[in-house]
Amino acid sequence: MTRPDLIAIGAYNSWDIEAMEAAYTLHHLPAIDALPRLPEALRGQVRAVAYQGHHAFGGAEMDLVPALGLIANFGVGYDAIDVEAATARGVKVTNTPGVLNDDVADLAVALLLAQGRRIVQGSDWVRSGTWAKKGEMPLNRKISGGRVGILGLGRIGREIANRLAGFKMEIHYFARTDRDITGWTFHADPVSLARAVDYLIVALVGGPATKGLVSAEVIRALGREGVIVNISRGTVIDEPALLDALENRRIAGAALDVFVSEPNIDPRFLALENVVLQPHQGSGTVATRMAMGELQRKNVAAFLAGRELPTPVN
Amino acid sequence: MTRPDLIAIGAYNSWDIEAMEAAYTLHHLPAIDALPRLPEALRGQVRAVAYQGHHAFGGAEMDLVPALGLIANFGVGYDAIDVEAATARGVKVTNTPGVLNDDVADLAVALLLAQGRRIVQGSDWVRSGTWAKKGEMPLNRKISGGRVGILGLGRIGREIANRLAGFKMEIHYFARTDRDITGWTFHADPVSLARAVDYLIVALVGGPATKGLVSAEVIRALGREGVIVNISRGTVIDEPALLDALENRRIAGAALDVFVSEPNIDPRFLALENVVLQPHQGSGTVATRMAMGELQRKNVAAFLAGRELPTPVN
Numbered sequence: 270m271t272r273p274d275l276i277a278i279g280a281y282n283s284w285d286i287e288a289m290e291a292a293y294t295l296h297h298l299p300a301i302d303a304l305p306r307l308p309e310a311l312r313g314q315v316r317a318v319a320y321q322g323h324h325a326f327g328g329a330e331m332d333l334v335p336a337l338g339l340i341a342n343f344g345v346g347y348d349a350i351d352v353e354a355a356t357a358r359g360v361k362v363t364n365t366p367g368v369l370n371d372d373v374a375d376l377a378v379a380l381l382l383a384q385g386r387r388i389v390q391g392s393d394w395v396r397s398g399t400w401a402k403k404g405e406m407p408l409n410r411k412i413s414g415g416r417v418g419i420l421g422l423g424r425i426g427r428e429i430a431n432r433l434a435g436f437k438m439e440i441h442y443f444a445r446t447d448r449d450i451t452g453w454t455f456h457a458d459p460v461s462l463a464r465a466v467d468y469l470i471v472a473l474v475g476g477p478a479t480k481g482l483v484s485a486e487v488i489r490a491l492g493r494e495g496v497i498v499n500i501s502r503g504t505v506i507d508e509p510a511l512l513d514a515l516e517n518r519r520i521a522g523a524a525l526d527v528f529v530s531e532p533n534i535d536p537r538f539l540a541l542e543n544v545v546l547q548p549h550q551g552s553g554t555v556a557t558r559m560a561m562g563e564l565q566r567k568n569v570a571a572f573l574a575g576r577e578l579p580t581p582v583n
Numbered sequence: 584m585t586r587p588d589l590i591a592i593g594a595y596n597s598w599d600i601e602a603m604e605a606a607y608t609l610h611h612l613p614a615i616d617a618l619p620r621l622p623e624a625l626r627g628q629v630r631a632v633a634y635q636g637h638h639a640f641g642g643a644e645m646d647l648v649p650a651l652g653l654i655a656n657f658g659v660g661y662d663a664i665d666v667e668a669a670t671a672r673g674v675k676v677t678n679t680p681g682v683l684n685d686d687v688a689d690l691a692v693a694l695l696l697a698q699g700r701r702i703v704q705g706s707d708w709v710r711s712g713t714w715a716k717k718g719e720m721p722l723n724r725k726i727s728g729g730r731v732g733i734l735g736l737g738r739i740g741r742e743i744a745n746r747l748a749g750f751k752m753e754i755h756y757f758a759r760t761d762r763d764i765t766g767w768t769f770h771a772d773p774v775s776l777a778r779a780v781d782y783l784i785v786a787l788v789g790g791p792a793t794k795g796l797v798s799a800e801v802i803r804a805l806g807r808e809g810v811i812v813n814i815s816r817g818t819v820i821d822e823p824a825l826l827d828a829l830e831n832r833r834i835a836g837a838a839l840d841v842f843v844s845e846p847n848i849d850p851r852f853l854a855l856e857n858v859v860l861q862p863h864q865g866s867g868t869v870a871t872r873m874a875m876g877e878l879q880r881k882n883v884a885a886f887l888a889g890r891e892l893p894t895p896v897n
Contacts, residue, residue, distance in 0.1 A: 280718060371727035375750065379700050382693035386868075388861065389706045395860040396853055400846040404594060411868040413685035435749035436689065532714040539710055546709040547702065554700075554725040 273573050274314060276334070278304070279321025279343065285562040289319065292570070301326055304333050317341065317569050320350065323531070328354035339572040341565045342582075344552070345369055345425075346502060348475035352583050362582040363568035366424065368560035369552035374428035376551050377470055377500045380524035381433075384496055384545045385412045410521075413437050418466035420459060420483070421473035421501070422448060429470055441465050459483065463490035468498065475502030485510035488520060495520045500551050503529040512537045515544060526551050587887050588628060590621070590648070593635025593657065599876040603633065606884070615640055618647050631655065631883050634664065637845070642668035653886040656896075657879045658866070659683055659739075660816060662789035666897050676896040677882035680738065682874035683866035688742035690865050691784055691814045694838035695747075698810055698859045699726045724835075727751050732780035734773060734797070735787035735815070736762060743784055755779050773797065777804035782812065789816030799824035802834060809834045814865050817843040826851045829858060840865050 275293035277286070278301050289295045296307060296315070301324050304312075312334050320326055321343035328351060331337055340350055342364045355362050383389065386409050393399070394406045413436045419426045422444040430440050430453065440453045443462040447455040456462035459482060463469055469491055473479045483497070483506040491497065497520065499506055508529045514520045522543035528534040531549055538546060552561065567579050589607035591600070592615050603609045610621060610629070615638050618626075626648050634640055635657035642665060645651055654664055656678045669676050697703065700723050707713070708720045727750045733740045736758040744754050744767065754767045757776040761769040770776035773796060777783055783805055787793045797811070797820040805811065811834065813820055822843045828834045836857035842848040845863055852860060866875065881893050 282722075371751070372725055375696060375726050376700055379693070379696035379702055382689060383697060383702050386690055386693050386864065388693055388697050388859070389703055391861040391864055392703045392859060394862045395848065400862040401848075404846065405867065406862050406864060408596075408867050408869045408872055409864065411686055411870040412689050432746075432749040435746040437685070532718065534709065534715075545702070545706060547705040548708045548714040548720050550700065550705055550720060550723065553719065553722050555722045556725040558722055 273316070274311065275317055275319060275569060276304075276307070276315050277319040277321075279319075281321060281343075282558060282562070284559060285566075288562065288566060292566070300324060301330055304330055317572055319343065319565055319569060323349050325349055325351070327351040328358070331355060331358055331360055339363065339569065339578075341568040341572070343561055343565045346475050347582055348502060348504070356583045361572065361578060363565075363572075363578050363580050364582050365561040365564040366580055368564055369557050370424050370428045372554050372557045373425050373500050373551040374432055376526060376547070377425075377429045377472070377498055378432050380498045380500065380526065380545055380547065381417075381468060381470065381496075382412060384498070384522050384524040385410045389545060390542075415439070415468060416441065416466040417468045417470060418442065418456070418462040420462060420469060420471045420505075421479075423472065423474070425500075426470075426472035429472055439466075459487045460490045463487045463495070464492075466491070467494055468496050471497065471499040471501050471505050473501050473505050475504050479505045481505075481507045483507060483511070485513075488514045491520055493519060493521065497523045498525075499523070500526045503527045503531060508535065515541050518543075587630070588625065589631055589633060589883060590618075590629050591633040591635075592618070593633075595635065595657075596872060596876070598873060599880075602876065602880060606880070614638060615644055618644055631886055633657065633879055633883060637663050639663055639665070641665040642672070645669060645672055645674055653677065653883065653892075655879045655882040655886070657875055660789050661896055662816060662818070670897045675886065675892060677879075677886075677892050677894050678896050679875040679878040680894055682878055683871050684738050684742045686868050686871045687739050687814050687865040688746055690840060690861070691739075691743045691786070691812055692746050694812045694814065694840065694859055694861065695731075695782060695784065695810070696726060698812070698836050698838040699724045703859060704856075729753070729782060730755065730780040731782045731784060732756065732770070732776040734776060734783060734785045734819075735793075737786065737788070739814075740784075740786035743786055753780075773801045774804045777801045777809070778806075780805070781808055782810050785811065785813040785815050785819050787815050787819050789818050793819045795819075795821045797821060797825070799827075802828045805834055807833060807835065811837045812839075813837070814840045817841045817845060822849065829855050832857075 272294050276296045278298045317339040319341050337360050340362045345364050345366045347364045352362050416439040419430050419442040422442040443456045443459050524545040526547040571578050586608050590610045592612045630650050631653040633655050651674050654676045659678050659680045661678045666676050730753040733744050733756040736756040757770045757773050838859040840861040885892050
């Protein structure tokens with residue numbers, strides 16, 4: 270009995286590679302630009318791709334694998350994949366929702382606290398010997414009891430809000446519809462949300478529909494005491510407008526896990542003191558990455574067996 | 584009408600100095616060792632000291648101010664003040680409880696998240712250009728859903744536990760008595776607590792009664808995957824035992840806001856990668872320091888007016 274072929278694209282952990290090799294004849298590529306270099310005969314027979322990465326997976330790439338029926342994305346955000354092009358070709362797309370909500374929400378709270386309480390500067394203050402030489406670090410900002418706005422009350426946004434409720438924060442949110450949650454305030458547009466809060470946490474999906482939604486106007490509405498936290502996608506924020514506001518202290522700061530051109534981020538970020546920068550590590554824990562890989566493989570296995578897909582996108 | 588004298592000891596913020604100068608003839612000393620240099624006649628007439636600092640305020644210092652009736656401490660922890668010596672001299676001691684609980688609890692959660700999700704290393708990873716050169720940082724540890732032990736379920740410990748409940752954590756605690764809280768597990772001794780959890784958060788008061796309570800045995804019980812967070816006092820932990828365990832990876836890490844000999848901390852801490860170090864900034868926010876100064880002055884004013892003290896210690 271021959272095992273089915275599987276193309277795996279991206280930087281997988283050893284446990285994922287081992288699990289895929291155990292079930293499939295695996296063709297592992299470091300990135301999608303290596304796809305044309307696979308033999309045409311092989312490409313012609315592959316029905317499933319396990320995808321990981323932020324490089325565009327468009328119609329042209331799909332056409333390189335003519336019998337393709339599934340792109341199983343590793344990650345909840347599938348904005349790198351042209352879903353419309355996939356649907357037009359009868360290609361199913363799956364993602365890995367749910368299993369990473371806790372980690373991403375944890376990171377959002379970690380970023381909010383690290384920005385307000387200056388954890389990176391505090392660490393430097395101790396390690397550089399400044400504490401012993403100069404005494405206390407400058408006073409920081411109280412977080413508990415503040416007003417927070419969740420931009421996008423999806424699964425992850427909801428987890429963030431639940432955690433911040435424990436910090437006695439006043440919770441505001443923007444979503445497509447009023448969720449009618451007792452004690453939480455709905456805003457029909459992002460500008461109204463930004464105007465009402467001290468901390469704006471971006472928890473929207475990426476992709477064309479949310480591109481630049483955190484506009485210069487939203488940033489202006491947040492105001493001089495405002496802080497932006499982004500754990501979703503860099504594209505959701507008008508990044509040049511954010512950089513201008515940070516450089517000119519028109520907002521108080523930002524804490525960012527995602528950027529427009531990651532990992533080669535705009536060097537203007539590096540000159541800023543009022544930001545906490547992280548390398549897109551929202552789901553970056555061992556437990557969660559294992560769970561994501563498992564869910565990705567469940568989608569591949571279901572597709573190849575002709576069963577219902579656990580977490581389809583289209 | 585002459586205004587009463589007040590000796591203020593410590594590094595106060597300008598708003599505190601201004602408020603004290605508005606109400607009293609203020610004699611401001613940078614530290615307690617300057618007390619003998621105040622003219623004897625002045626020392627003889629002062630009835631109240633506003634104290635801030637971690638240097639010992641013992642019977643000998645009290646005897647330099649023979650008419651002393653009040654030491655109003657800035658801070659909830661008054662372990663620097665020899666309360667027994669004060670009581671023996673008929674000197675009342677007050678502190679500033681309550682107003683700083685939120686900040687200290689916020690910092691405890693910030694430290695837990697920063698240690699587990701490697702926020703300081705993540706920041707370095709981005710700022711040093713390593714992200715662009717090498718890709719993702721190493722995977723971290725999932726925090727939500729873990730088992731946490733609160734060592735000391737006082738006002739601050741309770742605030743920490745309330746916050747962590749929002750992270751779906753299994754909550755264990757050590758306290759003098761079983762508080763009988765649904766869903767939270769009581770432990771009658773610190774070793775049992777440490778054995779049951781992944782994260783041990785030290786939230787006890789300082790002073791002789793808790794000195795070295797986090798012993799080598801407690802640290803051993805926490806185990807190789809264990810992490811210690813301390814936002815109370817350095818003295819509560821057997822610091823050499825902690826350093827040994829960290830250096831030999833017998834525990835996974837620590838996040839510390841307080842140290843035995845701060846701000847001149849043991850240099851062995853600086854060689855460790857698995858620790859987050861902060862410069863005793865638990866209550867270090869503008870809002871909270873203002874509230875602490877206000878409460879300190881309320882105690883002074885009440886004492887000098889012969890009224891009941893708002894927050895007495897003895």
